[in-house]
Amino acid sequence: MAAVPQPRRRFPRPWPRTDRVESTLRAVDDFLEPRFTTPPSPALDRFFYGLSSAADHSLIWHALGALRAARTGEPKIAVRLSIVLGIESALTNGPVKSRFKRVRPPSQPEGPLPYGMRRPITSSFPSGHATAAFTAATMLSQGSPAAAPAYFALAGIVAYSRVYTKMHHPSDVLVGAGLGLVFGQIGRRLLPLS
Numbered sequence: 001m002a003a004v005p006q007p008r009r010r011f012p013r014p015w016p017r018t019d020r021v022e023s024t025l026r027a028v029d030d031f032l033e034p035r036f037t038t039p040p041s042p043a044l045d046r047f048f049y050g051l052s053s054a055a056d057h058s059l060i061w062h063a064l065g066a067l068r069a070a071r072t073g074e075p076k077i078a079v080r081l082s083i084v085l086g087i088e089s090a091l092t093n094g095p096v097k098s099r100f101k102r103v104r105p106p107s108q109p110e111g112p113l114p115y116g117m118r119r120p121i122t123s124s125f126p127s128g129h130a131t132a133a134f135t136a137a138t139m140l141s142q143g144s145p146a147a148a149p150a151y152f153a154l155a156g157i158v159a160y161s162r163v164y165t166k167m168h169h170p171s172d173v174l175v176g177a178g179l180g181l182v183f184g185q186i187g188r189r190l191l192p193l194s
Helices: 018-036 042-054 056-072 075-100 128-141 148-164 170-190
Strands: none
Touching: 018 170, 042 056, 042 148, 056 075, 056 128, 056 148, 075 128, 075 170, 128 148, 128 170, 148 170
């Protein structure tokens, strides 16, 4: 009797199992959270909540792109950066976050958030703020090597603000930063700023 041919799998390598990913992320968080937890203070609250809010919808990055475009007389800089950030946001907040559906840290305050910060409604993993920050820093550092350390420092502070404000687990931010570096490199190749 001839063997019946089996249909080929449409996707030869499925995504990793979510429970395995979640247990790895929890182990990373258990290691990092005690090392990166900063005691709250009114001054730090004002700074980190304010910075996190300024980075909502990548506003701070669009503003930096517009400033650089105005300074250099090259409007394409702001346009291309906005296009890359729009694509990054659609991918991160769409298929990537919907795949993992990770719950945010449980220690978020009830009711309105301090300093008018917006309460996120998407999955915690990965951090969209960190992804956008490192995408933008990678893009903006192209053709501007002297300013690159400042862009990446700001990206790191924005990413940390999401851990400080308890909107994300540390692993959400680390993976978001790595994803942002990848998106930024792709953006630099497809839509270079210089």
